[in-house]
Amino acid sequence: xxxxxxxxxxxxxxxxxxxxxxxxxxxxxxxxxxxxxxxxxxxxxxxxxxxxxxxxxxxxxxxxxxxxxxxxxxxxxxxxxxxxxxxxxxxxxxxxxxxxxxxxxxxxxxxxxxxxxxxxxxxxxxxxxxxxxxxxxxxxxxxxxxxxxxxxxxxxxxxxxxxxxxxxxxxxxxxxxxxxxxxxxxxxxxxxxxxxxxxxxxxxxxxxxxxxxxxxxxxxxxxxxxxxxxxxxxxxxxxxxxxxxxxxxxxxx
Numbered sequence: 476x477x478x479x480x481x482x483x484x485x486x487x488x489x490x491x492x493x494x495x496x497x498x499x500x501x502x503x504x505x506x507x508x509x510x511x512x513x514x515x516x517x518x519x520x521x522x523x524x525x526x527x528x529x530x531x532x533x534x535x536x537x538x539x540x541x542x543x544x545x546x547x548x549x550x551x552x553x554x555x556x557x558x559x560x561x562x563x564x565x566x567x568x569x570x571x572x573x574x575x576x577x578x579x580x581x582x583x584x585x586x587x588x589x590x591x592x593x594x595x596x597x598x599x600x601x602x603x604x605x606x607x608x609x610x611x612x613x614x615x616x617x618x619x620x621x622x623x624x625x626x627x628x629x630x631x632x633x634x635x636x637x638x639x640x641x642x643x644x645x646x647x648x649x650x651x652x653x654x655x656x657x658x659x660x661x662x663x664x665x666x667x668x669x670x671x672x673x674x675x676x677x678x679x680x681x682x683x684x685x686x687x688x689x690x691x692x693x694x695x696x697x698x699x700x701x702x703x704x705x706x707x708x709x710x711x712x713x714x715x716x717x718x719x720x721x722x723x724x725x726x727x728x
Contacts, residue, residue, distance in 0.1 A: 507533070508556070515557060515599070516564045518607040523599055531592065546591050550582045553595060557602040559623075566609050568622040574605055617642045618656050621649060625665055629672050632692055635661055669693070670706045677715040684711045 507530055514523035534541070534549075541549075558575040562568050578598050585591050614622070620642045625633060638661065639649040653661050669691040676687045688699035703711045 512560045515560045520603045546588050547582050550595050554578050561606045564606055614656050670703050
């Protein structure tokens with residue numbers, strides 16, 4: 476992989492995507508956080524909001540004047556926890572991730588701390604509403620596990636064998652079941668997810684497109700470009716240039 480992709484850039488990507496916590500803003504106690512997630516999993520908005528209020532009171536005592544970035548990082552963390560919780564409770568992973576992506580974009584757009592805390596409340600409400608709308612499990616447990624595994628390891632060299640092993644089934648069984656339920660093959664799904672996730676680098680860094688292709692395990696830039704256009708109708712370069720901030724931001728360091 477080219478040295479133009481700095482380790483810090485990859486770490487920043489995973490921080491935003493996996494919602495790791497920022498150390499300069501104390502997160503809530505483990506017990507209170509677990510109680511909140513239980514309330515979410517039970518589809519109980521009243522109890523969940525009561526717990527979130529208590530958590531924010533604790534945050535205010537420990538850090539009365541948090542920075543904008545630290546608050547954003549906390550919301551990013553909350554978003555991931557809510558996403559995982561509703562998936563484990565039966566929501567289709569793609570639906571959960573789509574909702575998560577929408578809130579991730581809003582978190583980065585907002586530049587007022589009070590507005591961010593209001594967004595956290597709205598986010599909690601929406602995740603619970605989404606869970607409560609789920610009458611039946613769209614995918615089987617095996618496929619749900621496979622999708623979550625792919626999402627968490629999108630930068631790794633994913634194979635059907637490793638995904639199947641995580642789901643405790645044979646590769647052939649997973650391949651058949653995945654295609655039947657998701658309507659695309661495991662490989663197609665991985666490619667679609669990698670194209671979607673690669674947009675982060677196109678939008679928020681000046682990393683060369685060839686290096687982005689390498690980072691996401693594509694054999695070369697030409698293949699990456701071909702797949703990107705297949706799924707988005709534009710090339711990576713066109714996508715980058717079509718957004719106002721693209722090409723103007725410096726590489727993360």
